[in-house]
Amino acid sequence: MSTELEKTYSPQNVEDKIYDFWMKNNYFHAEIDKSKKPFTIVIPPPNVTGQLHMGHAFDETLQDILIRYKRMCGYSALWLPGTDHAGIATQIKVEAELREKEHKTRYDLGRDAFLERVWEWKEQYGSRIINQLKKLGSSCDWERERFTMDEGCSKAVKEVFVNLYNKGLIYKGSRIINYCPHCKTALSDAEVEYEEQGGFFWHIRYPVKDSDEYVIVATTRPETMLGDTAVAVNPEDKRYRHLIGKTLVLPLVGREIPVIEDDYVDKEFGTGCVKITPAHDPNDFEVGKRHNLEEIIVLDNEAKINENGGKYKGLDRYEARKIMIEDLKALGLIEKIEPHDHNVGTCYRCKTTVEPLASEQWFVKMKPLAQPAIEAVKNGSIKFVPDRYANSYLHWMENIRDWCISRQLWWGHQIPAYYCDACGEMVVSKDEVKVCPKCGASMHQDEDVLDTWFSSALWPFSTLGWPENTADLEYFYPTNVLVTGYDIIPFWVARMIFSGIEHTGKEPFDTVLIHGLIRDSQGRKFSKSLGNGIDPLDIIKDYGADALRFMLVTGNSPGNDMRFYIEEVLAARNFANKIWNAARFAKTYLTIDKVELPEKLEIEDKWILNEYNKAVKEIRENLDKFELGVAAQKLYDFIWDKLCDWYIELIKPRLFETNTDKATNISAQQVLCYVLTNTLALLHPFMPYVTEEIWQSLPHDGDALIIANYPEFSEELVFDKAGKEMENVMALIKEIRRVRKEMDVPASKKTTLLIETENEETYKDGTAFIQRLASASEIVIGKIDTTEGKVGAITADAKAYMPMGELIDIEKEKARLQKEIDRLNSEIERVNKKLSNEGFVAKAPQNVIDAEKQKREGYQKTLENTEKVLEDLLKL
Ligand SMILES: [Zn+2]
Ligand SMILES: [Zn+2]
Structure with a gap:
């Protein structure tokens, strides 16, 4: 590693070089080391088709901070990486490519050839997201990289399927599933998103057979009436009692259907008569089961009317709806049409309206599996951060329905069930079964x-070698923290929890750290359709991964959404530059080659060490409580304000060649070097690259910052009294500077300072600092006779007065102030005019109006202060 720092910090020259250095030295690799405690995070596996987006960057930054922190705290810290085969997402991409380039569908290729294509695609693009994760500085143990369809994970999937099947927890059954006609597959409940859509309630008359009477049913999906097998009324409903057991003639179809009674019907809702379509509605499905009704499926796999729809066969569901309504109108069977907004389920991938459909699918019986998973969170074995997300988890789990796990796709884990071509026998087995055990066919x-989430549910243990009892599994499992967004709690977190408990007997992790979504500067989701996406790789290229990471974590609190502001990336890059420049300054004067503290400390040394020590304690506490954003802010304030702006300024005379006192020169170097290198260690998890590069160039112990010890609080560095005294002196310096700035006095203009205080000793010790940093020519500490003609700078601990005459040319200053007052008045007048213009107020957005009002308030305050200063001057 080089010991020189370039003149200006260039992340482009540093980041790849440092990453290679870490990789070459195998620092990311976690060893099984019985003398250390393990700390494990499994990465939420990104889709193998994916490209790094801001959401990943955020998620990975949080994990990398935690893993680097724990590694530096002496844990054997394993961050296990990998990718997800992402069934639908990947299959859709490869199908699209096939369509575009060869005008073929997957059916043209056939299953085997198509899957070969997907694997090729995976080989070509699967490492893309991994390389992008590396750019971010992710310190994953790449030797342990996994893929949900690799040999081990596939073995775990089969093991789990067969186990659950043998326990009766996986079954095949006819159920209403959510079906996406575009993706042509069943979706689990978690994959359906509900949105409010405008629609209608069509009130349709169903004639009673051999009578003039009819009942009226209301529906939002009239095309499903083709599959009606009954009309139900509430048994308590006096209006319809005479009709129970009678027969209706289903309009358009002519089929005869019964009127039945069922408690499920709400008397108060609509007409009190409900059409029952068991094959296309989950509630009707249950009613149908209770009354032994036939399930008539009327839609095919593209949501077109099938052969059960008579003359409507082949029409798209919405086309059929239109024509059927016209036909009903012509027959005089439409009672009325009411506009009606309702919640419509849509496919989470393609946004197509899903169709509830009775179908033969595989299910996981959830109730018995959910129970211990609910317990684990209720009894605190698993903790959500922030804990409000435990409620959404519990709500989901307590209301869970059986999990539909079969998907009509080709890319994924093929279900290990085998059917006899002759006798229909079914065998579920880990190994391929070619011959029927019953008839030999x-x-x-x-x-x-299987649903993609079936394999990702096993991720925390399948990746460590389960079902084998491997040394890795023994040592690193259960894992510790799971970091993820709130949007996949039901999809993934819940399923990992019950799977871990069921298959390993242990909760898969103890903490779930939930983060929010990253939004754009206006609070909108990043999306392709809005075109507001920001590529994290572009940001890394322009400003460095450290700046991106620091921006993402600053101001963030667990569970809350955050906004992306490019200005904050710039601020983070400036922060990296600030540290770089401070280190370069220090290196100019360093003659020492070892990091150790001197025997004798000056007051400013005690102050910075005390402040540093406090920062260590608080930052560790913040990190332990997952308050990463708070920790980042404290580091920023400590480094920028205390270390760079104050401490380095305070000790400059001791570092300079003009200081002939060798002892204070060396002690200044030692304290600066100590605080600087330890601060780099504190900051390392957040900004790993720049800290490693600087640390390598300074005197240090050990081979690399990434494996150095994370600083610890030390009783020996507590200097509260000296610290407080130094703070008081600094407060006075700040106030004098503020007053001088307000009066527009250049720093070069020195003045006598009269200081009145009860703690004279403190200010006597601080004389040199005050003189140098508050532009004082002479300092007199004692009682002030008169304050007339003097300007005051007041703090809680002291009053300092500067004689006016020394500061300024009074006449010139009066004129300057009057000019300033005139300018402010005209600005205020301009804003007032604008705000009293009704046209402007009516049209302008509220934030523009607020900004104008704020401007006015600022002008008014400045005006008041300026007038007061002028008033004081006029008194002279
Ligand atoms: Zn879809
Ligand atoms: Zn057979």
Whole structure:
């Protein structure tokens, strides 16, 4: 590693070089070391098709901070990386490519050839996201990288499927599932997003057979009436009692259907008569089961009317709806049409309206699995941060329905169930079954694959070698913290929890750290359609990964959404520059080659060490409580304000060649070097690159900052009294500077200072600082006779007075102040005019109006202060 620092910090020259250095030395690799405690995070596996977006960058930054922190705290810290095969997402991409380049569908290729294509695609693009994660500085143990469809993870999937099946917790059944006609697959409940859509309630008359009477049913999906097999009324409903058991003639179809009674019907809702379509509605499905009604499916897999729809066969569901309504109108069977907003389920991937559909699917029986997973969170074995997310988790788990796990896709884990071509026998087995154990005929495997989340639910233990009892599993499992966004608690977090408990007997992690979403500067989600995406790799290229990481973590609090401001990236880059420049300054004067503290400390040394020590304590506490944003802010304030702006300024005369006192020169170097290198260690998890580069160039112990010890609080560095005294002197210096600035006095103009205080000793010790940093020519400490003609700078501990005449040319200053007052008055007048213009107020957005009002307030305050200063001057 170089010992020189370039003149200006260039992340482009540093980051790749440092990452290679870490990789070459294997610092990311976590060893099984019984003398150390393990600390494990498994990465939420990004889609293998994916490209790094701001959400990943945020998620990975939080994890890398935690893992680097724990590594420096002496844990054997494993961050286990990998990717997810992402069933639908990947299949759709490869199908799209096939369509574009070769005008073919997957059916043209056939299953085997198509899957070969997907694997090729995976080989080509699968490492893309991994390389992007590396750019961010992620210190994952790449030797342990996994893929949800690799051999080990696939083995775990089969093991789990067969175990659950043998326990009766996986079953095949006809159920209403959510079906996406665009993706042509079943979706689990968690994959359906609900949105309010405008629609209608169509009130349709169903004639009673051999009578003039009819009942009126209301529906939002009239096309499903083709599959109606009954109309239900509430048994308590006196209006319809005479009709129970009678027969209706289903309009357009002519089929005869019964009127049945069922408690499920709400008398108060609509007409009190409900059409029952068991194959296309989850509630009707239950009613149908209770009354032994036929399930008539009327839609095909593209949501077109099928052969059960008579003359409407082949029409798209919405086309059919339109034509059927016209036909009903012509028959005089439409009672009325009411506008009606309702919640419509849409596919989370393609936003197509999903169709509830009765279908043969595989399910996981959830109730028995959910119970211990609910307990684990209720009894605190698993903690959510922030804990409000425990409620959404519990709500989800307590209301959970069976999990539909089969998907009509090709890319994924094919379901390990085999059917006999001759006798229909089914065998579920980890190993391929070719011959029917019953009749000896050939068997074929179930065509469907498992929901992608079925394999990611096993991620915390399948990646460590389960079902084998490996040394890794023994040492690193259960893992510690799971970092993820609130949007996938039901999809993923909940399923990992019950899977871990069921298959390993242990909760898979003890803490779930939930973060919010990253939004753009206007608070909108990043999305392709809005075109507001920001590529984290562009940001890294322009400003460095450290700046991006620091921006992402600053101001963040667990569970809350945050906004992306490019200005904050710039501020973070400036912060990196500030540290760089401070280190370069220090290096100019360093003659020592060892980091150790001197025997004798000056007051400013005690102050900075005391402040540093406090920062260590608080930052560790913040990190332990996952308050990463608070820790980042404290580091920023300490480094920028205390270390760079104050301490380095305070000790400059001791560092300079003009200081002939060798002892104070060396002690200044020692304290500066100590605080600087330890502060780099504190900051390392947040800004790993710049800190490592600087640390390598300064005197240090050990080979690399990434494996150095994280600083610890030390009783020996507590200097509260000296610290307080130094603070008081600094407060006075700040106030004098402020007053001088207000009066527009250049720093070069020195003045006599009269200081009145009860703690004279403190200010006597601080004389040199006050003189140098508050532009004092002479300092007199004692009682002030008269304050007339003097300007005061007042703090809680002292009063300092500067004689006016020395500061300024009074006449010139009066004129300057009057000019300033005139300018402020005209600004205020301009804003007033604007705000009293009704046209402007009516049209301008509220934030523009607020900004104008704020401007006016600022002008008014400045005006008041200026007038007061002028008033004082006029008194002279
Ligand atoms: Zn879809
Ligand atoms: Zn058979």
